[in-house]
Amino acid sequence: MPVSEPASPLEAQVLRALDTVQDPELRRPITELGMLKDVRVDAGGGVAVDVLLTIAGCPLRDTITADVERALAAVPGVNAVSVFLDVMTPEQRNALKDRLRGGDPVRTIPFNRPDSLTRVYAVASGKGGVGKSSVTVNLAAAMASLGLRVGIVDADVHGFSVPGLLGITRPPTRVDEMILPPVAYGIKTISIGMFVDGNQPVAWRGPMLHRALEQFLTDVYFGDLDVLFLDLPPGTGDIAISVGQLLPGSEILLVTTPQSAAADVAERAGSVARQTGQKVTGVIENMSWLVLPGGERLEVFGSGGGAAVSGRLGDTLGYPVPLLGSIPLDVALREGGDGGLPVVLADAAGAAAIDGAAENTGEAGDTAAAELRRIARELAHRPRGLAGRSLGVSPV
Numbered sequence: 001m002p003v004s005e006p007a008s009p010l011e012a013q014v015l016r017a018l019d020t021v022q023d024p025e026l027r028r029p030i031t032e033l034g035m036l037k038d039v040r041v042d043a044g045g046g047v048a049v050d051v052l053l054t055i056a057g058c059p060l061r062d063t064i065t066a067d068v069e070r071a072l073a074a075v076p077g078v079n080a081v082s083v084f085l086d087v088m089t090p091e092q093r094n095a096l097k098d099r100l101r102g103g104d105p106v107r108t109i110p111f112n113r114p115d116s117l118t119r120v121y122a123v124a125s126g127k128g129g130v131g132k133s134s135v136t137v138n139l140a141a142a143m144a145s146l147g148l149r150v151g152i153v154d155a156d157v158h159g160f161s162v163p164g165l166l167g168i169t170r171p172p173t174r175v176d177e178m179i180l181p182p183v184a185y186g187i188k189t190i191s192i193g194m195f196v197d198g199n200q201p202v203a204w205r206g207p208m209l210h211r212a213l214e215q216f217l218t219d220v221y222f223g224d225l226d227v228l229f230l231d232l233p234p235g236t237g238d239i240a241i242s243v244g245q246l247l248p249g250s251e252i253l254l255v256t257t258p259q260s261a262a263a264d265v266a267e268r269a270g271s272v273a274r275q276t277g278q279k280v281t282g283v284i285e286n287m288s289w290l291v292l293p294g295g296e297r298l299e300v301f302g303s304g305g306g307a308a309v310s311g312r313l314g315d316t317l318g319y320p321v322p323l324l325g326s327i328p329l330d331v332a333l334r335e336g337g338d339g340g341l342p343v344v345l346a347d348a349a350g351a352a353a354i355d356g357a358a359e360n361t362g363e364a365g366d367t368a369a370a371e372l373r374r375i376a377r378e379l380a381h382r383p384r385g386l387a388g389r390s391l392g393v394s395p396v
């Protein structure tokens with residue numbers, strides 16, 4: 001670090017305050033990232049800070065400037081703050097990238113490192129439109145509210161929807177070949193939708209899809225995550241297999257509806273899991289019923305599909321595959337998606353309920369938000385780490 005030892009108590013306080021300023025995308029202190037070039041504190045309490053941006057025209061330059069100003073304004077004795085922005089040299093950028101990779105060779109998937117503690121959930125379904133993407137963003141948002149470090153890879157190349165569901169319009173920042181995912185509601189999110197123009201259809205086939213997914217997983221800097229979700233396209237096609245191959249430690253969350261064709265879905269999903277050695281963590285039934293104004297439940301799509309899939313998968317795979325929850329049809333969920341604000345954060349019970357105080361005592365499950373938060377809490381409390389891993393032989 002070019003910043004030398006503090007010359008005065010005030011300078012020491014200024015440096016401590018700067019330790020609290022994070023790069024908005026990398027989510028680590030700018031002091032750790034080599035982004036603090038110089039700090040000058042004059043006798044009258046004026047502070048000048050030179051900050052090095054990772055790239056010229058960094059879209060978050062104003063955020064970084066404001067965060068530095070805010071942090072220093074809180075230091076007693078500081079009367080004026082000037083922030084000067086400059087851009088890293090290629091050498092400084094390389095040093096930053098090395099630090100972020102933690103000394104890893106360049107092209108590896110960090111989630112496959114033997115010491116990775118990230119749980120990776122691939123959210124899959126047998127057919128389209130059952131609510132995978134909605135479930136993914138809501139579980140992710142609820143877990144982020146619980147304090148977990150969460151990321152999403154939108155692996156639905158042809159029907160990407162995650163940026164819209166999270167209200168993300170900003171493209172990712174690139175630092176040379178490294179891609180920094182935009183962050184929304186604390187969730188680091190990357191989607192193929194961020195790399196295509198407007199509504200252009202993406203006409204990619206198997207090998208290109210595999211390659212694109214591999215690139216996401218290697219070039220995108222997620223940092224240390226507790227949980228990574230992959231929102232898969234419908235069905236048991238190329239991408240589902242690619243995910244199994246590229247992330248052998250990932251587990252499958254299967255989303256289904258109450259309809260009875262569910263058993264076939266279970267067979268197909270089970271055979272992919274067997275092929276790839278992935279564990280199926282559980283089944284989530286969505287669109288289970290609609291609560292009528294009188295309070296009764298109307299089972300629009302029938303009933304029992306989730307339980308049937310869970311039972312059948314358990315038989316096929318030889319270990320219990322629980323039904324993790326049943327999410328009702330709920331206009332608020334759809335509205336949250338359309339508005340880019342996940343319903344688990346938007347609904348009346350709100351983020352305060354995420355810690356469980358309200359819903360552990362009351363009746364849960366009549367709103368989609370309450371049920372999604374309950375499932376998120378259950379998944380968040382599962383032990384992390386190597387114990388839950390498939391060894392790539394056969395599922396245990």
Ligand SMILES: Nc1ncnc2c1ncn2[C@@H]1O[C@H](COP(=O)(O)OP(=O)(O)OP(=O)(O)O)[C@@H](O)[C@H]1O
Nearest residue numbers: 128129130131132133134234287328329330334337
């Ligand atoms: N529980 C629910 N209540 C009301 N609407 C829902 C519910 N779940 C999903 N929807 C709506 O159904 C539509 C499809 O949901 P979503 O996009 O999440 O499904 P998907 O399985 O990801 O679809 P695809 O297979 O196309 O990727 C969306 O408009 C969404 O808002």
Ligand SMILES: [Mg+2]
Nearest residue numbers: 132133156161
């Ligand atoms: Mg989807």
